[in-house]
Amino acid sequence: MVPVTSRTSVAILAAGAVTPLGPDLDSFWSGLLSGFDGISAIERFPVGDLRVGRGGEIKKLVIGSMPHPPACRASQLLIAAAEDLRARATLACDPARLAVVVGTALGGVGELEHAEAGDASLRRAEGALYDSPAHRLASWLRADGPVLTVSTACASGATAMGLGAELLRDDRADLVVAGGYDILCRFVMRGFDALRSLTRDRVRPFDRRRSGLLLGEGAALVLLSRDRDARGERLGRLLGHASGSDGSHIAAPDPEGRGLEFAVRAALAEAGVDGSAIDLVSAHGTATPLNDRIETAVLKRVLGRRAYDIPVNAIKGALGHTMGAAATLEAVMCLLAGRHGAVPPTFGYEEPDADCDLDYVPATARCVRPRVSLSTSLGFGGCNAALVLESEAGV
Amino acid sequence: MTHGGARIAAIGLLTGFGHGVEALPDDAEGAAAGRDVVPIATPPVTGDRFRRATRECVLGVAAVDAALRNAGLTRDDVRGSDTALVYVTAAAYGAANRTFAGAAGGPLHFPYTAPSAVPAEVAIEFGFTGSYVILIGGSTATLEALWHAASLVRRGAAARALVVAVETFAECADLYARARRLLARPLVEAAACAVIVPDAESPAWQPAAGAGPLDALARRRAGETLACGPLVALALGADGRGPAAVTGYWRGRRTGLGWPATSAI
Numbered sequence A: 001m002v003p004v005t006s007r008t009s010v011a012i013l014a015a016g017a018v019t020p021l022g023p024d025l026d027s028f029w030s031g032l033l034s035g036f037d038g039i040s041a042i043e044r045f046p047v048g049d050l051r052v053g054r055g056g057e058i059k060k061l062v063i064g065s066m067p068h069p070p071a072c073r074a075s076q077l078l079i080a081a082a083e084d085l086r087a088r089a090t091l092a093c094d095p096a097r098l099a100v101v102v103g104t105a106l107g108g109v110g111e112l113e114h115a116e117a118g119d120a121s122l123r124r125a126e127g128a129l130y131d132s133p134a135h136r137l138a139s140w141l142r143a144d145g146p147v148l149t150v151s152t153a154c155a156s157g158a159t160a161m162g163l164g165a166e167l168l169r170d171d172r173a174d175l176v177v178a179g180g181y182d183i184l185c186r187f188v189m190r191g192f193d194a195l196r197s198l199t200r201d202r203v204r205p206f207d208r209r210r211s212g213l214l215l216g217e218g219a220a221l222v223l224l225s226r227d228r229d230a231r232g233e234r235l236g237r238l239l240g241h242a243s244g245s246d247g248s249h250i251a252a253p254d255p256e257g258r259g260l261e262f263a264v265r266a267a268l269a270e271a272g273v274d275g276s277a278i279d280l281v282s283a284h285g286t287a288t289p290l291n292d293r294i295e296t297a298v299l300k301r302v303l304g305r306r307a308y309d310i311p312v313n314a315i316k317g318a319l320g321h322t323m324g325a326a327a328t329l330e331a332v333m334c335l336l337a338g339r340h341g342a343v344p345p346t347f348g349y350e351e352p353d354a355d356c357d358l359d360y361v362p363a364t365a366r367c368v369r370p371r372v373s374l375s376t377s378l379g380f381g382g383c384n385a386a387l388v389l390e391s392e393a394g395v
Numbered sequence B: 001m002t003h004g005g006a007r008i009a010a011i012g013l014l015t016g017f018g019h020g021v022e023a024l025p026d027d028a029e030g031a032a033a034g035r036d037v038v039p040i041a042t043p044p045v046t047g048d049r050f051r052r053a054t055r056e057c058v059l060g061v062a063a064v065d066a067a068l069r070n071a072g073l074t075r076d077d078v079r080g081s082d083t084a085l086v087y088v089t090a091a092a093y094g095a096a097n098r099t100f101a102g103a104a105g106g107p108l109h110f111p112y113t114a115p116s117a118v119p120a121e122v123a124i125e126f127g128f129t130g131s132y133v134i135l136i137g138g139s140t141a142t143l144e145a146l147w148h149a150a151s152l153v154r155r156g157a158a159a160r161a162l163v164v165a166v167e168t169f170a171e172c173a174d175l176y177a178r179a180r181r182l183l184a185r186p187l188v189e190a191a192a193c194a195v196i197v198p199d200a201e202s203p204a205w206q207p208a209a210g211a212g213p214l215d216a217l218a219r220r221r222a223g224e225t226l227a228c229g230p231l232v233a234l235a236l237g238a239d240g241r242g243p244a245a246v247t248g249y250w251r252g253r254r255t256g257l258g259w260p261a262t263s264a265i
Helices: A025-034 A073-086 A109-116 A122-127 A132-141 A153-169 A186-194 A258-271 A289-309 A323-340 B028-032 B055-071 B094-101 B107-113 B117-126 B139-154 B170-178 B213-222 B226-236
Strands: A010-018 A098-103 A147-150 A175-182 A218-226 A236-245 A280-282 A311-313 A372-379 A383-391 B005-015 B083-089 B132-136 B160-167 B190-199 B204-206 B244-250 B253-259
Touching: A010 A025, A010 A073, A010 A153, A010 A323, A025 A323, A073 A109, A073 A132, A073 A175, A073 A218, A098 A132, A098 A153, A098 A323, A109 A122, A109 A186, A109 B094, A122 B170, A132 A147, A132 A175, A147 A153, A147 B139, A153 A175, A153 A218, A153 A236, A153 A323, A153 A372, A153 A383, A153 B132, A153 B139, A175 A323, A186 B094, A186 B107, A218 A323, A236 A258, A236 A323, A236 B117, A236 B132, A258 A289, A258 A372, A258 A383, A280 A323, A289 A372, A323 A372, A323 A383, A383 B132, B005 B055, B005 B139, B005 B226, B028 B213, B055 B094, B055 B117, B055 B160, B055 B190, B083 B117, B083 B139, B083 B226, B094 B107, B094 B170, B107 B117, B117 B132, B117 B160, B132 B139, B139 B160, B139 B190, B139 B226, B139 B244, B139 B253, B160 B226, B190 B226, B213 B226, B213 B244, B226 B244
Parallel strands: A098 A147, A098 A175, A280 A311, A280 A372, B083 B132, B083 B160
Antiparallel strands: A010 A218, A010 A236, A147 B132, A175 A218, A236 A383, A372 A383, B005 B190, B160 B190, B204 B253, B244 B253
C-alpha cells in the first residue's frame, strides 16, 4: 500500500554536525569534497584483540558551552552537534513547542560498559538506557515539547527526521531538532568484528573488491519547521519519508530488498514525485557484498531506466559507518550538494562491479547541482528508510 | 486512500501475572509478595528459527498472536505491506546487551542486542513488510507509538497498524535496584500489542496534570510495566462505556492521549 498524499511541506532550516572529518558542518562538507577520510587507528579503547582496529574515531571533542560536559560520550556528541546547529540558526520558540527527535542504534550502551566494569552509580545505570542522550539534549536545548528516541538501527537518523516532520504536520511542535548519533565503543566494535563485517581494506562501496565496512562515530542534527512558518534562509525541504520492514532476517538485508523498495516507493509517493524528478541518490552503501547489490537492484526496479542516468554516491568510505548518525549526515550531504553545486565522491570506489552498474560518482566531486535527492538507509532487524529531499540552491 | 480516523480494535496482553486483564490481581504489590520483579513465563514456541531468539522476541510474538486472536484476525489477514508495525520499549534490550557486554554471547548473539531484534522477529514471524518504526522510552513513548500508528492508518499508509510493547526486568534487576527511588515497585514484566484499524473517530492529545484514572488502575493492578503501561490501561478501560484517556509519565514529562470510545476493544 503506497499512499499518494498532499501534505504540509516541511522546511529544513539548518544543520549541525560533528564527524570524524571535523568538529562542525563546514569540516564535514570540505572533507567530503577534498577526498581525505576520517579513518584512523582507534585509540580511545583497547582493540588489540580484534581483527580490525580502525574506524572513524573523533579524536578531539570540544563542547564550548559546557565547562563540565556530561560523562556520557553519546550525549557529548549530540550536544556538540547541537552547538554547531545553534551557531547557524535561531531556535527561538515557545519551549513547549520545541521538540527533539533523535535516532540511535546504540543509545547509551557505552555507559553500560562502564556500569558493567564496576561503576555502580545510578547515573551510569540510567545512562545505559537508549533514550538518555535525547533527554540530555532536550534539557540542554531547554526543549519542553515531545522528546522521541528512534532506534531503527542504522536507518534511525532517517526515521527520526521523518517523525520530526510528522510532529510539525500534526501541529505538535513549531520547531523540531531531529537527527541521529552513535559512538564507537568496544561493544559495537566487538559485535561487528565477530560478525566479520569489518574490512581490513578500504571501505569500497559498490566496488568489485568491496569487502565490508568500517565503523565511525558522529552526530548530525537538522532544524525543521513547517515550510509556511519558515523565515529567511533554509537548506531545503523534506518532501517525503517512509520506512519499511524486510520481515526477512535478524541481521542480513532481505535478498529481494522488499522493505527498502516499499520505503523508497512510499517516500516518492509522499513527495509526489517519480523517478524522473530525482537528481541524486545518496545510497546507504555499506560496501558489504550483499547490501550494495540489493540497493542497486532496488534502485533499478523503482527508477527504471532513469536509474542509470542519476548520479549515485555513498560517503561511508570517508566517515566509516556512523550508524544512527549516518542517514542524517547523508541527508545533509544531499542538501549541501544542491546548495554548492557539487556531489561528493564515493570514497573507495574504483573498479566497477557487474552487479552494481549505476553511475556511482568516483574519485572526485562532480559539478552538478541536484535539486531533488533520494537518500536510502538500511539497518539490522530489517529496518529500511528513505527520504526525498529538495535542496535550496545557493547563489 | 485516507480515513477519518483510527481506533483500537483489540489488545493482546501478557504479564508476569498471566494472560489478559483477567489474570491481573486487584493489587499488584500485594500479589508480588515483596518481590521487586515479577517475571513473565516465556511462552513456548516451536521452530528452529527461534533457537537464538531472546525471550523478549518470543514475548513480542506471543503478544501479537494474542492481539490477532482478540481481533478475530488470522496471520494470513495481516501478512504483507498493508500492516504497519510500531514497536516501543524502555529497556527490553537490556538483557541482551548485558549478555553480550559480559562476553557471554557469541557473535550470532550480537544482532539480538539491538532494540530492533524484537520487532524483527515479529515481522519475520508474521510476514510484515510495511511501515516500520521503533521508539525507545517509557509510557510517553507508547502514546507516541499509538499516535504514529493511528496516523499511518488515518492517512492510508497502512490498512492496519500494530503497536507492540515489551518490557523485561529480571536479567537487569541489580541495575534497577540502583534506581529504586525513580521507579515504582513491583516491576512486572509484560508484553502487549494493540491492533489499530480505520474508523471515523481519532485520538487526540490531551493535557495531563497527573495520572488519569485508567493509568492509576493499571498501576495498581499490573504494577510498573513501563512502556506496556498505556496498553494495560487501555485494555482495562475496554468496558464499552465511553471515552478512554490514557496518560504517560517518563523522565519528568507527562502527556495524555484520548480516544472518543473504546467500545470496540
